[in-house]
Amino acid sequence: MVKLPVIIGMGGIGPAGRTSCHHAYRRMVIEKLSAADAETTTRALAQLMGKSDNETDSEQILRGTLVRKLENNLFDPDSIPLHKAFGANEGSSLLVNKKRVGSPIPAHWDVSEHDTTSMRIDLKDSQPLLVPITRRSTVNSAGQLPSGFDPSSLYQSRNHPRGLQMSLYGASDAISSLGFDWERVKQSVAPDQIAVYAGSGMAQLDYNGVGGMMQARLLGKRVTSKQCPLGFAEMPADFINAYVLGSVGATGTNMGACATFLYNLNQGMEDIRSGRRRIVLVGNSEAPLVPEVFEGYSTMGALASDDELRALDGLSPEEVLNHRRACRPFSGNCGFTLAESAQFFVICDDELALELGANIYGSVADIFVNADGVKKSISGPGLGNYITVAKAMAVVRSIVGDKGLKRSFVQAHGTGTPQNRITESHILNEAARVFGIQGLPVTAIKSYVGHSIAAAAGDQLAATLGTWQYGVIPGITTIDHLADDVYKDQLRFLMQHEEVNAEAMDVAFLNSKGFGGNNATGAILAPHVTRDILLKRHGKEAMTNYQKLNEQTQERQADYDAACIKGETRPIYRFGEGVLGGEDIEFNRKELRIPGYAKPVDLDLGNPYE
Known part of the structure; x- marks a missing residue:
């Protein structure tokens, strides 16, 4: 029986705040939350921003999140x-x-x-x-981490590039919020049944990484010994293995421009379905808010500049521009909004999820990746996304039927560019028509958090899991109309938050369109659909035992959340702790044993080609 990849953990940091316990999602829909939930998320943000208990002006705290005017903590946009x-x-x-x-x-x-x-x-x-x-920068809006949040101050960062600082925070958040210790995982699976697939789409481009290595001599400075090795694109996975998990399992990253997160999630899904791995940490960290990246995308005409936004709104140079509305998917728009984010998710096979009593946030039905074919422009769209969306809908139909397929919604790529609004709306509209879906709900959370390149679909997944928890689909609230060239016959673009029954949406489609023809669409099954599948697979008794274990998991998750809000937690950073060498392992012709793991690495392997 093929294993089901179940989502059991999530963590990270982005413009909306901390990912674990749905806080980043809750920031997006905060006006729809209960007073208690809104107050808790505001306090969580205040802690990130270094606010004391008497500095909890909620309006000021919320202004320091999401897409907003560039702040000068990373560089001075005016100089x-x-x-x-x-x-x-x-x-x-x-x-x-x-x-x-x-x-x-x-x-x-x-x-x-x-x-x-x-x-x-x-x-x-x-x-x-x-x-x-x-x-002066011509672009002055971006999705930035909450004002005042500095991941380097939370551990001995030793001149790590910002993307790696965010990786340690995000991965630690995902692991620490699981509701059980990672040591328990190590006692449940063999060392080589763990994997980490994480990276960045653009490598580490600030001065402590590749950016500084390329600039140093031209600026009359010296290249450091860290800039080259710490600049690699897969370094988030390396840092997590070495300093967070101490993992000796599979590792690496798949890069596909703006679809990168789904590429990594796809590799984790395939590993679990095949049985090669039992638990995988998947994620991406992107820290592209450096002047050179802004200039690169601006030269392409891809970013929304201040002058273009003023022209859209009919504002004079003296009038105040609302940078919060810089990203306007599927409306009158002029470019995307660059963002930084680190998003990580823990997925495992269904049997292990029940054994651990893990929280079940949903499961990965399937992910499809296709190229565009012959292109006129490397950055222009092509045919690949038609294939990925069509196949995602087809596999969902085979799992939950036509009725379940119609109980779905789309997290669109929704960059806020004129070209995207035409091409992506046509793809979604045609797929909905072919599969008989009328009024398919479409949203685009880049309107809140901007475009974090490799981590973008991770932002989408976090918002999707929050929707199933709280029953609110975040609407595209930065727009007040749809552009005339948007295809919408079969679609319903949500321009306001939409309240739904938490179990009214069986499936979410995460769509990504990347430069160079990197297209990916993921089909994610809701937690109630996932539980139904588990009940059919494992029976009522197994699910009853699982529920008892899960009660403890939820209690420990609540304890972790409370500790975070009080500022009593720090990222996991195991620098030099428990280093093992060849003399520490034991192995013979059939197995290899590593201290700290209850189960051995199996060496009694058969011929895979028989």
């Missing part, structure tokens, strides 16, 4: 450093510090000593010069 190219003519002279003259000396320089600290350079030919100046 971005760059170099302006100038030229010194033949016959010009320069005075330079002796230590800065360098070697070899160019042939067109006459160098002589000026004083004890300076050398004089007389130019026999023209000389290009780079003079430092600053510029």
Whole structure:
């Protein structure tokens, strides 16, 4: 019997706050929550932002979340450093510090000593010069982590790139909020039945990573020994293995631009369905809020600039722009809004989920990945997303039937670009028509948290799991109309939050369209549908035993949440703890044993090609 990949844990950090216990989701729909739930999430945000108990102005706290005007904690958008190219003519002279003259000396320089600290350079030919100046950013909106939240202050970050700091926080949040210790997992499965699939789509691009390595010499600085190795795209998985889980299981990342999270989730799903792994941590961390990335996407015409947003709203340069509404999926729009986020999920096979008494947030029905075919532009859309959406709907129909298929909703890619609103709405509209779905609900949470590139579908999944818990689909509240070129005959775009019965939606479709033709669509089954499948597979007695174990899990999750809100938790960071070497393992021809794990690695392997 094929294993069912069950979602049993989630954690992370993004513009809406902490992911675990649904707090990030709750921030998006906070006006629809009970007063108690809203107050708890506000307190959770206040803790992240470093607010004391007497600094809990809820309006101020909420303003420091989601998409908003760029703050200057990462860089100053009003004073971005760059170099302006100038030229010194033949016959010009320069005075330079002796230590800065360098070697070899160019042939067109006459160098002589000026004083004890300076050398004089007389130019026999023209000389290009780079003079430092600053510029203002043309894009000033982004999905930023909550104001005041600094992941590097929570552990000994040792100049780690921001994406890795966020990875440690996000993975720790996912593991710590499971409701049971990871040691229990280690006693339940073999070491090689664990996997971590995590990474970033753009690598670590701030100064502590690849960005600094590429800039250092041009800025007159030295490359450090950490910038190159810590800059790799798969380094989030490496950090989690080495410093959070101490895992020796499978590892790596699959990269597919904006569809990257679903690529990793797909690998975890396939591992569990096949039985190769029993539990997998899947996630992505992206920290792209650096000036060079803003400029790169702006040059492509992909980001919503201040001037373009003003033009959309008919505002003069003197009028105040509402940066909160920068991302406007399926409406009049001008570009996407860049964001940072780290999202992690724990999935395991159905048998292990019951054995652990884990919370069941839902399950992964299937994920489909397809390329676009021949393209005119590498960034332009193609055919692949038609295939992924159609196959996702087809597999859902086979699992829950036509009735269940019609009880579904879509987390659209919804970037807020003119091209996306046309192409994605056409794909969804055609698929809904073919499968007989009238009024298919569509939302797009990038309107709240922006576009976090590799982590984007992780943002979607967290919001989806929250919908099943609280019965509210977050609407696209940054728009007040649909653009005329949006296809909508079979679709119902939600422009306000929609309250639904928690069990009225059986399935959610997560859709991702990435640069280069990287398309992925995931079909996620609701927790009530997942429990029905488990009941049929394992029987009533097994489910009764599971419910008893799950009561303890929920109590411990509540304890963890309370500790987080009080500021009593820290990310897991096991630097140098329990390091093992070859002398610590025991193995023979049939098995290999590692200290700390109850079960061995099986070496009694058959011929896979017989």
